[in-house]
Amino acid sequence: KYLRILPPLGLMYVSSIIKEHGHDCLIIDAVAENLSKKQVEKILKKYKADVIGFSLVVPTRSQVFDWAKYIKEKFRVPIIFGGYATLYYPEEIASNDFIDYVIIGSARKSLPKLLEALENNLEIDKIDGIAFKKDGKVIINYPKDFEDINSLPFPDRKSLNNNLYYSIISENRPYSVMITSSGCIYKCDFCPMGKFPYKEREVNKVVEEFEKCYKLGIKEIDIFDDNFLFNKERVKEICREIIRKGIKIKWTCRARVDSVDYETLKLMKEAGCRMIFYGIESGNEEILKREHKGITKQIIKEALEITKRAGLKTMGFFIIGHRGESRESIKETIQFACKLPLDYAQFFHMVVKPGTKLYEEIKKEMGYDYFSELLKGNIKMKKLPITWTKLNDKEIKRWVIKAYISFYFRKKHIPKLLKILCLVLKRWYNHITKGNSSLQNGHFASSK
Numbered sequence: 202k203y204l205r206i207l208p209p210l211g212l213m214y215v216s217s218i219i220k221e222h223g224h225d226c227l228i229i230d231a232v233a234e235n236l237s238k239k240q241v242e243k244i245l246k247k248y249k250a251d252v253i254g255f256s257l258v259v260p261t262r263s264q265v266f267d268w269a270k271y272i273k274e275k276f277r278v279p280i281i282f283g284g285y286a287t288l289y290y291p292e293e294i295a296s297n298d299f300i301d302y303v304i305i306g307s308a309r310k311s312l313p314k315l316l317e318a319l320e321n322n323l324e325i326d327k328i329d330g331i332a333f334k335k336d337g338k339v340i341i342n343y344p345k346d347f348e349d350i351n352s353l354p355f356p357d358r359k360s361l362n363n364n365l366y367y368s369i370i371s372e373n374r375p376y377s378v379m380i381t382s383s384g385c386i387y388k389c390d391f392c393p394m395g396k397f398p399y400k401e402r403e404v405n406k407v408v409e410e411f412e413k414c415y416k417l418g419i420k421e422i423d424i425f426d427d428n429f430l431f432n433k434e435r436v437k438e439i440c441r442e443i444i445r446k447g448i449k450i451k452w453t454c455r456a457r458v459d460s461v462d463y464e465t466l467k468l469m470k471e472a473g474c475r476m477i478f479y480g481i482e483s484g485n486e487e488i489l490k491r492e493h494k495g496i497t498k499q500i501i502k503e504a505l506e507i508t509k510r511a512g513l514k515t516m517g518f519f520i521i522g523h524r525g526e527s528r529e530s531i532k533e534t535i536q537f538a539c540k541l542p543l544d545y546a547q548f549f550h551m552v553v554k555p556g557t558k559l560y561e562e563i564k565k566e567m568g569y570d571y572f573s574e575l576l577k578g579n580i581k582m583k584k585l586p587i588t589w590t591k592l593n594d595k596e597i598k599r600w601v602i603k604a605y606i607s608f609y610f611r612k613k614h615i616p617k618l619l620k621i622l623c624l625v626l627k628r629w630y631n632h633i634t635k636g637n638s639s640l641q642n643g644h645f646a647s648s649k
Contacts, residue, residue, distance in 0.1 A: 210380065212256055242275050256284040358417055379410060390558040428456055441472075452475070455480070519546060519547065544617075546604075
């Protein structure tokens with residue numbers, strides 16, 4: 202939380218969708234604004250919402266459910282849940298008595314139809330993409346197809362104070378985030394995104410959103426596509442249009458190391474790109490093969506060298522605790538990270554996510570679906586057993602700390618480290634002096 206607070210992009214899309222259909226919408230980001238439950242209650246009383254919605258990802262289940270229960274007790278209005286978790290567990294989420302409706306996946310079509318039905322007391326049984334309770338049973342109407350990403354309106358950034366958002370390595374504010382594509386064609390074992398079809402937004406829509414951000418005074422955009430460089434010709438078109446229109450915004454993006462070439466990166470630099478985040482994951486060749494990354498250490502080295510030659514900064518993402526990970530392979534990863542021309546590195550403890558091959562294996566080991574039982578409230582949140590490596594949780598955490606120390610406690614990185622520590626202390630001080638919020642995402646309220 203003290204390292205970054207990102208704009209709630211999903212709720213920004215929801216707000217635009219709601220307003221597009223003639224309703225009013227208020228986004229409340231309790232984290233960014235450091236709001237307590239009492240403060241949010243006061244805002245909602247003044248707003249007089251007809252419905253209230255929450256965005257959910259599984260790791261934040263306990264905090265978001267706690268807020269939803271509180272809001273439901275104070276306001277006898279329908280509670281709607283959406284977000285990533287609904288794609289896998291709509292029935293479990295809808296089974297909770299304080300949740301009235303669940304939007305499964307995209308809200309583009311289903312949410313306006315649901316709001317219209319609630320407003321006019323119409324039947325909801327035939328609305329695709331929702332889950333709800335009827336006669337004590339959960340009814341699930343799965344969406345019939347994946348939403349066309351180009352049909353979405355632009356996110357509602359005007360309803361937020363964009364100065365509240367930041368990343369620890371962003372250099373400019375106001376700061377925002379963007380997506381220009383969805384899904385992924387790759388099948389890494391630890392990532393669920395490969396299950397969703399890859400879809401691109403049209404070049405003119407991407408550039409128009411950049412232009413809207415520029416006019417709104419936003420100085421930096423973080424593009425959250427899984428691989429912005431998948432279609433390099435499209436990237437070149439976007440960059441040429443940004444340059445032609447004179448849009449002066451700095452931006453960053455994520456890319457695979459096997460997607461880069463000097464010509465494209467140089468054009469990106471000219472169009473305002475300042476840094477690329479690469480998913481490197483490991484410095485061990487066997488682990489890279491086992492996780493189906495489709496890359497080698499040599500490809501990683503060459504990509505980073507090209508990126509630096511193009512004048513762009515680099516950040517590498519690494520995971521500690523892969524399937525079959527050993528102390529030796531972790532040492533190899535840390536040594537590899539320190540040898541690479543990286544400006545920044547992030548080291549993550551392996552996190553098991555629903556929808557991944559790794560989690561399917563863990564379910565078989567445990568004999569039940571942990572996330573399903575958790576969302577239904579049948580069990581309390583706990584750490585999943587680590588069955589894919591001989592290393593235990595505490596040992597993996599120690600190696601993560603050691604990786605950070607090894608990378609950043611080097612002479613050339615000490616100034617960056619001090620800057621990060623100062624910013625973290627500043628955010629921590631602001632947090633404890635202005636209040637305390639435990640909500641990890643945000644929610645929306647809608648009224649006619």
